[in-house]
Amino acid sequence: MASAPVIDVGPLLLDADADAAAVESAVAQVGAACREWGFFQAVGHGVPDALLARFNAQARAFFSAPASVKRAVFRSADNPRGYFDDELTKRRRDWKEGFDYGGPEGNPVDGENRWPDPDALPRFRETLTQYFDAMVGLASALTAAVARSLGLDPGALAGALGRRHASLLRLNHYPECPNPEGNLGVSPHKDVGMLTLLLQDDVGGLQVEHGGEWVDIPPIEGAYVVNVGDMMQVFSNDAICSPVHRVVPPREGSRYSAPFFYNPAHDTVCEPIASVADPKATVLYRPFTWAEFIGKRLAGNLEDLGEEVQIAHYRVQSAPGTQASELRSQQVC
Numbered sequence: 481m482a483s484a485p486v487i488d489v490g491p492l493l494l495d496a497d498a499d500a501a502a503v504e505s506a507v508a509q510v511g512a513a514c515r516e517w518g519f520f521q522a523v524g525h526g527v528p529d530a531l532l533a534r535f536n537a538q539a540r541a542f543f544s545a546p547a548s549v550k551r552a553v554f555r556s557a558d559n560p561r562g563y564f565d566d567e568l569t570k571r572r573r574d575w576k577e578g579f580d581y582g583g584p585e586g587n588p589v590d591g592e593n594r595w596p597d598p599d600a601l602p603r604f605r606e607t608l609t610q611y612f613d614a615m616v617g618l619a620s621a622l623t624a625a626v627a628r629s630l631g632l633d634p635g636a637l638a639g640a641l642g643r644r645h646a647s648l649l650r651l652n653h654y655p656e657c658p659n660p661e662g663n664l665g666v667s668p669h670k671d672v673g674m675l676t677l678l679l680q681d682d683v684g685g686l687q688v689e690h691g692g693e694w695v696d697i698p699p700i701e702g703a704y705v706v707n708v709g710d711m712m713q714v715f716s717n718d719a720i721c722s723p724v725h726r727v728v729p730p731r732e733g734s735r736y737s738a739p740f741f742y743n744p745a746h747d748t749v750c751e752p753i754a755s756v757a758d759p760k761a762t763v764l765y766r767p768f769t770w771a772e773f774i775g776k777r778l779a780g781n782l783e784d785l786g787e788e789v790q791i792a793h794y795r796v797q798s799a800p801g802t803q804a805s806e807l808r809s810q811q812v813c
């Protein structure tokens with residue numbers, strides 16, 4: 481069965497010394513993968529092996545730490561960063577535990593970093609902070625490539641995100657699950673941000689909905705799984721769709737993964753970039769701020785508040801002078 485493409489993103493890196501043809505080819509591959517799958521696997525990404533090894537070791541050390549160390553950084557409604565084992569995805573409890581952190585500046589919407597006791601995990605904070613910075617660099621390079629594939633300036637999408645982007649990094653641990661048919665590590669969902677860069681181990685379980693079927697995103701050593709999120713769909717006016725994906729938990733042993741969610745700044749106004757929309761096409765979303773959207777979404781992660789906010793709620797139902805049939809014909813997602 482076909483699977484999401486594997487792309488050498490080396491020519492796209494900010495410090496790459498690649499010739500124009502190699503850059504064009506990588507941009508074209510990224511664009512095609514985003515349109516056809518919403519997913520690809522990035523090799524040649526330049527994240528140093530030593531940093532990856534240190535990061536993976538710290539993630540495992542955290543989850544194997546005594547429960548008291550993890551509980552001391554348990555997330556709360558007023559500060560959603562930290563440890564959790566009670567995540568709801570689409571109103572269903574996930575078979576996993578996790579730890580969320582973001583950039584150094586906290587904020588009232590998605591909280592402040594909580595770091596575990598340094599006596600228990602002395603290198604945790606430093607290593608995770610370095611890793612976060614590496615992800616920001618890679619995500620911005622890949623976002624520039626997506627922008628170019630849409631015919632935009634390389635900085636157009638990153639510029640739309642704002643300088644104080646509210647990105648988030650999550651450590652996931654999926655424990656062995658005796659009954660994977662009856663449970664999901666993460667229920668079917670779409671990521672909400674711009675781009676997700678996921679590091680997964682060699683166990684597998686991530687699947688994308690493609691052509692009406694669940695297709696595995698198989699582990700590839702040294703590769704990042706990259707997928708687009710809802711904000712890419714909004715900014716691109718449905719030129720790129722946010723893919724549905726899920727995680728089947730492991731039947732034997734544990735699985736570890738770490739998604740980096742590249743998100744807009746809180747005051748970013750999320751709306752289609754005018755020049756992406758064909759001048760004759762209808763702009764398909766009305767503007768909203770990231771703070772408004774993510775604030776509502778985070779509330780639903782902790783308790784079941786009913787139907788979650790979706791970008792569909794911001795879809796233009798009928799623009800002045802637009803026939804409903806015309807609007808429908810322009811929506812592809």
Ligand SMILES: O=C(O)CCC(=O)C(=O)O
Binds near residue numbers: 678725
């Ligand atoms: O662990 C994975 O493979 C993916 C997790 C995921 O989709 C998410 O956290 O949004």
Ligand SMILES: [Fe+2]
Binds near residue numbers: 669
């Ligand atoms: Fe996801």
